[in-house]
Amino acid sequence: MQIKDVLLAPGNGAFFYDDQAAISSGATQDGFIYVGAPATPGFKSIRIPASSLGVGLVLTDDTVVWGDMMNVQYSGAGGRDPLFDTKQISDLTSRVVVSRLFDVDASRFRDSCTKCFQPVEHRRLPLAVEYGISQALLRAAAHLLRKTMAEIICAEFDLQLPRCRVPIYCQSGDAREFNVDKMILKAVDVLPHGLINSQQKFGQGGHTFLDFVKWVATRTRHLGPPGYQPVLHFDVYGWIGLEIGLEPQRIADFICSVAEAVPGFALNIECPADFGSTQAQIDNYARIVSILDNRGSSARIVVDERCNTLEDIRLFAEAKATHLVQIKTPDVGSMADTARAVLLCKENGVGAYVGGSCTETDLSAQASVHVSVATQADMMLAKPGMGVDEAFSIVGNEQNRLLAMLNRRRAQNENVG
Structure with a gap:
């Protein structure tokens, strides 16, 4: 067992979640806020502070590797997942995903993701959960194999080590x-x-x-x-x-x-x-x-x-x-x-x-x-x-x-x- 414990830490996103439907419908700005009623389910106001949830994987050598879950600014728009709810995501992670994490070989990144992200009651896990946990699993594989996260991706997808910067x-x-x-x-x-x-x-x-x-x-x-x-x-x-x-x-x-x-x-x-x-x-x-x-x-x-x-x-x-x-x-x-x-x-x-x-x-x-x-x-x-x-x-x-x-x-x- 390479993952011996899982930590969850509520956190902040770096900006705000915005109700795109309300903004597109003509909501006006008053300083930094938008004035008017929200139009997208889950929003109590048009602009709300972004929240996140950190997931820390405690490895057998007591190293803790982290990833962060969150949704995008315009949550609930254009077919996207609904507004991020820290409590709901935390409860789901604790109830469903934590036990799966104890059973993976954390040095095998893609295989770990596949095992952890199996559907629940025929429904895909919230994408925020996949996003945060996969970051932590990528860091775990990098730590266990003494490589960078990029090298883990290269090895898993049979890619040459890159030489060029990305714009x-x-x-x-x-x-x-x-x-x-x-x-x-x-x-x-x-x-x-x-x-x-x-x-x-x-x-x-x-x-x-x-x-x-x-x-x-x-x-x-x-x-x-x-x-x-x-x-x-x-x-x-x-x-x-x-x-x-x-x-x-x-x-x-x-x-x-x-x-x-x-x-x-x-x-x-x-x-x-x-x-x-x-x-x-x-x-x-x-x-x-x-x-x-x-x-x-x-x-x-x-x-x-x-x-x-x-x-x-x-x-x-x-x-x-x-x-x-x-x-x-x-x-x-x-x-x-x-x-x-x-x-x-x-x-x-x-x-x-x-x-x-x-x-x-x-x-x-x-x-x-x-x-x-x-x-x-x-x-x-x-x-x-x-x-x-x-x-x-x-x-x-x-x-x-x-x-x-x-x-x-x-x-x-x-x-x-």
């Missing part, structure tokens, strides 16, 4: 202008997200959004060092479809016009529209992708809403219904499934972006770095929180430390060979 994408939150400046000064690879989640931020016909895109490009040229050419990535939360309609041709026309307004920049548009179901999203996104590709546009669309689990990602990737998938780690569940999702995207010629949420923690962010680097994702999110500095340092420093350790390991292997 980092930062999100601005509502402090757009200040945070864009921070990103440019820090030469972030992909920026700025923008949080275009309301009609006010998108503007009539998209004019407010287009002005912001042009401002970001101009600001980048003004403040950035010579040769700095980040990817411009904007999450519009379905507002292209909401504002100009759900016809794929019109959506593609609008996206092309945005790309043409910022020549020289690669442009990512995340969640241009929400068509109401996974299948409708796949069908219509495939049409938008085809139109953009046939035009030779520099713009790429990124799927988020309606593409949550590994099976969802498989459907989008195989249908070529996106240029880039956001693999939103708490929505995918097990970290093993995040690795599988990246590899699945690569097999189908679709970009893989290991994302997540501002509601996460330092532990989940660091584990995500190891999976991202091991699988050589196309980009990864700087998380947690909505501030640039903390998230960029957590993810960037973890990546740099990891690559230094992998380079040393590679040199040791070459000397032995």
Whole structure:
């Protein structure tokens, strides 16, 4: 028995859980809060502090390895799991999962996940449970085998030790202008997200959004060092479809016009529209992708809403219904499934972006770095929180430390060979 005890510790997420339905319906902001009645089940107000639950695995040498459970900012939207309830998740973990943990070989990461995450009464465990426990199991395997978490992923999925860094994408939150400046000064690879989640931020016909895109490009040229050419990535939360309609041709026309307004920049548009179901999203996104590709546009669309689990990602990737998938780690569940999702995207010629949420923690962010680097994702999110500095340092420093350790390991292997 390699796991001899399990600890649970309630904690905080790094931002807030927000009721997306209420915000999209026109809830107004008063300072930091939203005013109005919530519209999504489980929300007692539109914005509530994010909570988390830490799970600590006590190993036979008394080392404790941790993972953190939480849900994403917009819980209960777009087919996602409902709002995170610490007490309910704690009770379920204690009742169902703890006994399973005592029976696994913790040095075998994928096998441990498979055994721990069996359905309960024919229903899948909450994805937050899978997410937090898989982080702890990944750390347990790394500790027991004296390797990095990335090396565990490489060994489990038969991957070469990575040599290249993964580009980092930062999100601005509502402090757009200040945070864009921070990103440019820090030469972030992909920026700025923008949080275009309301009609006010998108503007009539998209004019407010287009002005912001042009401002970001101009600001980048003004403040950035010579040769700095980040990817411009904007999450519009379905507002292209909401504002100009759900016809794929019109959506593609609008996206092309945005790309043409910022020549020289690669442009990512995340969640241009929400068509109401996974299948409708796949069908219509495939049409938008085809139109953009046939035009030779520099713009790429990124799927988020309606593409949550590994099976969802498989459907989008195989249908070529996106240029880039956001693999939103708490929505995918097990970290093993995040690795599988990246590899699945690569097999189908679709970009893989290991994302997540501002509601996460330092532990989940660091584990995500190891999976991202091991699988050589196309980009990864700087998380947690909505501030640039903390998230960029957590993810960037973890990546740099990891690559230094992998380079040393590679040199040791070459000397032995």
